Amino acid sequence: MGTYNFxxxxxxxxxxxxxxxxNDLAAEENSNYSILEISHRSPRFENIIKHAEAQLRxxxxxxxxxxxxxxxxxxxxxxxxxxxxxxxxxxxxxxxDSGNFANKAAKAANAVGKKGVIVAxxxxxxxxxLPELPHDFQSSDxxxxxxxTNNTIEGSTYHQSNLPKTNGHLVADMSSNxxxxxxxxxxxxxxxxxxxxxxxxxxxxxAIVKKDWLAEQKIENVGPMMRYQTYVDKDSMYNxxxxxxxxxxxxxxxxxxxxxxxxxxxxxxxxxxxxxxxYLDQSDFYQVPVxxxxxxxxxxxxxxxxxxxxxxxxxxxxxxxxHHLAGHRSVGGFRASLYNAQPMAAVDTLxxxxxxxxxxx
Amino acid sequence: MGTYNFxxxxxxxxxxxxxxxxNDLAAEENSNYSILEISHRSPRFENIIKHAEAQLRxxxxxxxxxxxxxxxxxxxxxxxxxxxxxxxxxxxxxxxDSGNFANKAAKAANAVGKKGVIVAxxxxxxxxxLPELPHDFQSSDxxxxxxxTNNTIEGSTYHQSNLPKTNGHLVADMSSNxxxxxxxxxxxxxxxxxxxxxxxxxxxxxAIVKKDWLAEQKIENVGPMMRYQTYVDKDSMYNxxxxxxxxxxxxxxxxxxxxxxxxxxxxxxxxxxxxxxxYLDQSDFYQVPVxxxxxxxxxxxxxxxxxxxxxxxxxxxxxxxxHHLAGHRSVGGFRASLYNAQPMAAVDTLxxxxxxxxxxx
Numbered sequence: 001m002g003t004y005n006f007x008x009x010x011x012x013x014x015x016x017x018x019x020x021x022x023n024d025l026a027a028e029e030n031s032n033y034s035i036l037e038i039s040h041r042s043p044r045f046e047n048i049i050k051h052a053e054a055q056l057r058x059x060x061x062x063x064x065x066x067x068x069x070x071x072x073x074x075x076x077x078x079x080x081x082x083x084x085x086x087x088x089x090x091x092x093x094x095x096x097d098s099g100n101f102a103n104k105a106a107k108a109a110n111a112v113g114k115k116g117v118i119v120a121x122x123x124x125x126x127x128x129x130l131p132e133l134p135h136d137f138q139s140s141d142x143x144x145x146x147x148x149t150n151n152t153i154e155g156s157t158y159h160q161s162n163l164p165k166t167n168g169h170l171v172a173d174m175s176s177n178x179x180x181x182x183x184x185x186x187x188x189x190x191x192x193x194x195x196x197x198x199x200x201x202x203x204x205x206x207a208i209v210k211k212d213w214l215a216e217q218k219i220e221n222v223g224p225m226m227r228y229q230t231y232v233d234k235d236s237m238y239n240x241x242x243x244x245x246x247x248x249x250x251x252x253x254x255x256x257x258x259x260x261x262x263x264x265x266x267x268x269x270x271x272x273x274x275x276x277x278x279y280l281d282q283s284d285f286y287q288v289p290v291x292x293x294x295x296x297x298x299x300x301x302x303x304x305x306x307x308x309x310x311x312x313x314x315x316x317x318x319x320x321x322x323h324h325l326a327g328h329r330s331v332g333g334f335r336a337s338l339y340n341a342q343p344m345a346a347v348d349t350l351x352x353x354x355x356x357x358x359x360x361x
Numbered sequence: 362m363g364t365y366n367f368x369x370x371x372x373x374x375x376x377x378x379x380x381x382x383x384n385d386l387a388a389e390e391n392s393n394y395s396i397l398e399i400s401h402r403s404p405r406f407e408n409i410i411k412h413a414e415a416q417l418r419x420x421x422x423x424x425x426x427x428x429x430x431x432x433x434x435x436x437x438x439x440x441x442x443x444x445x446x447x448x449x450x451x452x453x454x455x456x457x458d459s460g461n462f463a464n465k466a467a468k469a470a471n472a473v474g475k476k477g478v479i480v481a482x483x484x485x486x487x488x489x490x491l492p493e494l495p496h497d498f499q500s501s502d503x504x505x506x507x508x509x510t511n512n513t514i515e516g517s518t519y520h521q522s523n524l525p526k527t528n529g530h531l532v533a534d535m536s537s538n539x540x541x542x543x544x545x546x547x548x549x550x551x552x553x554x555x556x557x558x559x560x561x562x563x564x565x566x567x568a569i570v571k572k573d574w575l576a577e578q579k580i581e582n583v584g585p586m587m588r589y590q591t592y593v594d595k596d597s598m599y600n601x602x603x604x605x606x607x608x609x610x611x612x613x614x615x616x617x618x619x620x621x622x623x624x625x626x627x628x629x630x631x632x633x634x635x636x637x638x639x640y641l642d643q644s645d646f647y648q649v650p651v652x653x654x655x656x657x658x659x660x661x662x663x664x665x666x667x668x669x670x671x672x673x674x675x676x677x678x679x680x681x682x683x684h685h686l687a688g689h690r691s692v693g694g695f696r697a698s699l700y701n702a703q704p705m706a707a708v709d710t711l712x713x714x715x716x717x718x719x720x721x722x
Contacts, residue, residue: 018386021397039685112584113581245606324400
């Protein structure tokens with residue numbers, strides 16, 4: 001039986017990508033010239049970063065009036081950069097509080113001296129469903145509306161079909177479902193995603209920003225590293241970028257394209273998730289708190305309803321080679337992350353294990 | 362003849378480290394569990410980051426009252442974090458303008474709404490020497506004094522023996538000579554270094570911060586990702602850290618220790634630099650603009666005095682397998698970066714090439 005990595009991130013990457021990295025390093029051994037040692041000003045790296053951008057543009061159909069930027073600091077730094085760059089007229093950011101990371105984004109807006117306003121929340125009900133925009137929501141009261149498309153911890157998703165409708169600017173944290181399902185980029189004024197779930201190893205964050213929105217901002221007392229315009233002006237190389245992370249991200253994008261692109265990923269991910277949800281739903285032993293179209297296809301969250309039993313079964317799973325199945329420490333239960341690189345065999349093995357656990361416990 | 366990488370950064374790493382990374386990736390292939398895919402909450406990574414910190418503490422003799430932090434964003438983000446965290450009483454940062462990066466640090470302090478004050482500069486004389494603190498320098502007028510220990514572009518260094526003497530807080534950018542020569546950490550209130558020169562691949566920055574100085578700061582309107590205290594409180598894991606970069610940095614630290622530590626690196630680096638400077642000084646063809654104790658042992662800058670000829674010879678060097686010898690685009694000439702991982706054979710090969718070029722041009 002294989003070993004499977006259900007980590008929510010950093011998570012599983014395609015074997016083909018790991019092999020390619022290993023082979024590249026081997027080929028370059030003793031040359032003083034591996035991918036880990038090249039200047040970011042070298043033609044080789046310039047090709048790598050341009051290729052990564054071109055592949056992402058192609059995979060997501062990103063129009064030319066959006067910039068594609070590579071930044072360090074993860075989603076958490078984006079929670080600070082976004083209000084610093086874009087909350088300049090009303091100074092207010094509307095947040096749909098659909099999970100832990102949306103909540104953090106609202107707090108980060110406050111921390112940088114703007115106002116993060118939670119306009120709807122399912123926090124009191126443990127984020128079991130997606131909050132909707134209130135009927136009296138006035139987009140003009142806010143500089144933008146921040147959403148988390150996929151709630152990694154809670155296992156829920158604003159899919160393209162149930163995105164909130166706003167007349168204002170929509171900003172999306174797609175960290176845990178970028179390239180896992182299709183989104184229409186033109187519905188958003190900014191999108192960002194930490195790489196370490198569906199794009200590559202940790203260490204780089206992608207930001208997709210509408211250029212004309214950025215151009216109209218008047219920003220004060222924000223340093224160059226915290227301004228998106230710096231990354232636009234300098235092709236993400238104002239200072240040394242995370243060379244290896246961008247190289248690995250490019251390889252993952254190549255892999256996604258080779259597999260058939262986002263549409264094919266979506267087909268695969270739906271199949272994987274449906275198989276697991278179908279098993280869980282017919283089981284008397286396990287429950288899924290999130291219902292219907294709110295459910296995530298990248299992070300499947302479930303529980304036996306008994307915290308101690310959940311913990312024991314997660315530990316048994318670990319021994320059986322099914323790793324990182326425990327839910328986030330803030331919610332407990334189980335979480336099976338089914339990112340693009342997760343094979344159907346992982347789901348089959350997991351279901352077999354869960355059946356056995358249901359009988360034995 | 363071997364190929365040598367004289368890049369100023371990202372630069373050459375020890376072959377032993379590249380081999381170890383390659384072997385680790387190979388061993389983990391097909392396990393869905395390579396270093397690129399592990400959770401930052403996994404015991405394996407917790408060991409990696411703790412070990413890296415312990416090794417750095419040991420190598421630099423960092424006392425317990427200093428925090429050792431791993432941050433993303435490179436030195437350029439430190440240029441913004443430092444004034445945001447520490448320029449809170451006078452709001453002024455004194456800067457010894459010894460090179461391009463010191464100058465950038467002063468500008469970054471202004472950009473974040475503080476005041477970066479250049480108290481001495483050698484900019485007008487192309488940074489050919491190190492500026493000294495003026496006699497009437499009043500440290501109490503500033504929250505801290507910022508220096509660049511090693512000026513990567515200009516090839517000059519405030520060595521431990523010629524550090525500026527101030528009664529106030531001293532902050533050092535050691536990006537290009539950390540672990541290349543010994544410094545007494547207790548002379549500084551904060552030290553930082555981007556990894557990509559002497560510590561590992563690009564993608565992580567080390568900050569060493571005196572805890573009691575940090576504790577006394579009253580900071581407003583700065584988000585958690587831009588506060589050092591967040592990294593202290595969360596052991597550099599407030600959010601997902603750059604896992605692979607920290608793993609590789611730990612391997613480099615192991616290598617430095619195996620080689621005999623910073624003292625041995627210093628002996629090696631002095632030998633390499635002395636051999637190259639000796640050749641350049643006795644040559645009628647090449648000149649070194651920086652003199653005496655101001656000279657860097659990690660970045661040796663020189664020129665023929667003829668910009669076109671410098672360019673031609675750099676291109677010839679490239680063809681001969683001596684890569685990235687051209688000086689920074691802002692100054693031209695040549696720059697040979699002799700970081701810890703650069704072998705003496707690189708210097709020997711370079712001198713042979715330079716002799717030949719001097720005859721033929």
